[in-house]
Amino acid sequence: MMKKLLITWLLALGTLWAPLTASATFSDPYGLMGEVAQNTFDRLNREQARIKSDPEYLRTIVREEMLPAVDVRFSAFRVIGNQLNSTTPEQRERFVDAFSDYLVVTYADALAAYNNQTLDIGSGRVAEGERLVTVPVTVKEPNKPDIMVEFKLRQNTRTGEWRVFDMVAEGISLLSAKQTELSGLIRQNGIDAVTRQLQEHTKKPVTPLERPE
Numbered sequence: 001m002m003k004k005l006l007i008t009w010l011l012a013l014g015t016l017w018a019p020l021t022a023s024a025t026f027s028d029p030y031g032l033m034g035e036v037a038q039n040t041f042d043r044l045n046r047e048q049a050r051i052k053s054d055p056e057y058l059r060t061i062v063r064e065e066m067l068p069a070v071d072v073r074f075s076a077f078r079v080i081g082n083q084l085n086s087t088t089p090e091q092r093e094r095f096v097d098a099f100s101d102y103l104v105v106t107y108a109d110a111l112a113a114y115n116n117q118t119l120d121i122g123s124g125r126v127a128e129g130e131r132l133v134t135v136p137v138t139v140k141e142p143n144k145p146d147i148m149v150e151f152k153l154r155q156n157t158r159t160g161e162w163r164v165f166d167m168v169a170e171g172i173s174l175l176s177a178k179q180t181e182l183s184g185l186i187r188q189n190g191i192d193a194v195t196r197q198l199q200e201h202t203k204k205p206v207t208p209l210e211r212p213e
Contacts, residue, residue: 026161029133029153032069033121040065041118044111051112055206058108066107071154071163072100078165078175081183083191091191098198108206117141131155133162 026032043065050057076099077084080092087095122136132154139147152166152175166175185194 029126029135029155029162030121030123032153032162033135033137033151036069037119037121055108055112058111058206059104061111062104062107067100067104069163070103071156071165072096072103074154074163075099075165075175079179079182080186080191081179083183083186087191091195095191095195095198098195098202101202102198105202105204105206112206131157134168 043061044051047057047061051061073096076096077092079099080087080095084092118140120138120140124133124135126133132152135151135153137149137151139149141147148169150168151164152168152173153162153164155162166173168174182194185197
């Protein structure tokens with residue numbers, strides 16, 4: 001069940017995030033989601049020939065188009081969880097870097113399964129003083145049931161910009177799931193061992209995820 005949900009989340013994620021350009025509406029999480037979705041769809045469709053001949057190129061697309069829109073540090077620190085205070089700044093930086101690379105290869109696998117999915121992104125307005133927003137997204141694919149996903153965004157209090165940090169499907173948070181998985185390993189084996197584990201994972205070739213039926 002968890003694997004199926006993870007694939008669902010990543011398929012949606014793989015079609016959402018795009019470059020951090022000056023035109024992106026970072027002051028409006030709803031506008032941001034709409035703009036980056038269109039930009040990412042355009043690139044996936046435009047570069048399918050290159051992607052098919054060189055699947056590893058998807059990692060480049062992820063780094064250039066998706067990763068800059070993810071609040072990687074916030075998510076990584078949440079994954080470390082209660083063990084955060086028992087780590088050094090250097091250990092945390094190495095973990096953030098490894099977690100970032102882990103996301104790249106995982107998202108690249110999701111992008112490799114791209115098959116003309118389309119998105120219906122919910123609209124709304126941010127209330128004054130609100131710092132956390134949930135944006136509902138419906139993933140549509142021909143001859144398959146619609147998939148409902150919620151994207152969680154947070155506003156950086158220093159820059160005022162919004163970034164995605166979590167997704168929820170069927171009541172399960174992807175961030176919480178990864179926190180449960182990795183924070184336990186950090187507690188048992190130490191953060192350095194888990195960092196090495198993530199680094200080993202990033203050496204695997206891009207492998208398309210099987211889409212859930």
